[in-house]
Amino acid sequence: MLILLLVWVGRSWSLDLRISLFQEQLVDAMLFTSVDGDYSVETNRGPLGICPEGDSWYVVLRKDSLLIRDHAGAWHHGDELRFSAADEYGVFRLKPVLPLLASREYLSDLQVEISMNSLLMLNEIDMEKYIMGVSETEAGSKCELEYYKVQSILCRTFALKNFNRHEAEGFNLCDGVHCQAYKGRNIWNEDVEIGTEVTDGLVLVDEDSLLLNAAFHSNSGGETRGAEEVWLNGKNYLLPVLDPFSLNQPSARWRKSIPVNDWISYLQTKGIFLGDLQDTSLLEMHVKHRENYYRVALDSLLFLVIRDDLELRSDFFGISLQGDQVVLEGRGYGHGVGLSQEGAMEMARRSYHYTAILNYYYHQIQIIQYMFLEETGKLQIDMNNLP
Ligand SMILES: [Zn+2]
CATH class of the missing domain: 2.60.200 (Tumour Suppressor Smad4)
Structure with a gap:
């Protein structure tokens, strides 16, 4: 202790x-x-x-x-x-x-x-003790100190932005993925504590000094995506970036095989008419970069919808035929918006500073100190206390 x-x-x-x-x-x-x-x-x-x-x-x-x-x-x-x-x-x-x-x-x-x-x-x-628990839950015990700084700032920004999410139920946040996963303190890794302590009170704000929706995911598969492609609201700070740091990481690739006939049946349930498909190679689609639509026959289907329906790791995948199987060759894990955790962990291993990591994945942001004024009960941002 x-x-x-x-x-x-x-x-x-x-x-x-x-x-x-x-x-x-x-x-x-x-x-x-x-x-x-x-x-x-x-x-x-x-x-x-x-x-x-x-x-x-x-x-x-x-x-x-x-x-x-x-x-x-x-x-x-x-x-x-x-x-x-x-x-x-x-x-x-x-x-x-x-x-x-x-x-x-x-x-x-x-x-x-x-x-x-x-x-x-x-x-x-206390907020900072809670941030240690969330940081430990999100990142585990094997990261570089610099990554724990990044994770602490992301979790603190979320906690402040969603401070009263459960106000009607008599508490601030829940410990599930609905808010942010929090399993308390079970590893007691010193770097988790130091990472929170040295970033004490630091949060991310946009150009207008509003707290960020600091979205993150496990692995981008090599490129992140704009928020407007996944959610209705785009954000200036959530733009796509090429992300070589996420390549060759544990969740960079995935693969799933589906019998051709099952794939065709699935497409038909989505209202895609294939007629008398003589050439099954028309089912194939090779992707180099992220695309929104799977184009098949004269129709198309959102990759996002396929991901949801089939519970895939990501919506970033190509489709090829191998014998009587359709093979989905996937990249990354998660929605792909904002910071890639495995990419950021790799940047930390390569000795990037936490501010450089955050500025790599988020555009036009500021890292600032927040203060809580007990007299007024309001959050205040201290612009003079920049890292
Ligand atoms: Zn919640």
Whole structure:
């Protein structure tokens, strides 16, 4: 925990978030374990006591209230339950029991409420500590420090831009891919922490100083694409770039074989009339660069639609015939807009600075410091504090 100590001393401002945990599951029972430091426990009816380091409390939903068993075996009731860390370095483990899921570790506090007949488990946590968890979840443990800086800035920009996405439900962001994946802290890689710390408060804004929609994906396949080709709204900062850094990376290529007759049947379900197709080579389409449409016979079909229908890794692929199979030769992984994670990781390995990596994938951006004014509750951008 020494690194955390170094990281968190001397912060001049903070912003607390409420993150819904295990959002994609309906959890009816859970086990709370205090991993680092004691936790004080209280319900809306009053304090229940202390959960000492290493001990566990069990919480189960019974009708309309929470049934709580403490570490000594005594039972309690409540509608809301709160586990508060004794200090800012507190770590707890959360294990869903109904259904049984793998446990995860988190920093800071846990609030448990009832919502839609299941447990609503909220991690109340400082923004920068949350960013460490998202960065670890997104990037894993094997990246260069420079890449963790990039990932932290992307995740922080997203978190601020979508700060009140779940306001109606009583929290800020969820931990699923609907917002950004957050599985807490389970690897404890020091570079994740340093990457967040040295970019403390830095976010991306466009020419008008508006927070970016900082889209990213796993691998561009060698070229990224403009936002307007995937979503309705184009952005000046989300333009296509040639991306040699993504080539020869783990997700650069994929391949899928489909029997010719199945392929023809699929095209017919999309309203494409092939008539009496004598020459099946007409099904082929070789692509050098990204294209929007698969042109077949006198008709066409969006690559995006094929990707969705067949759950392909990307919509960047060519189509060739091999015997009685149609072979999709694919490139990249993901929607292809904005930053390619594997490309950026390769740039970091080649010693590019994090600002150079961000400026490579996003156009006309500024990397600036945000500040949170507690008096007004508003976010403010400090233009004098550029990296
Ligand atoms: Zn969400």
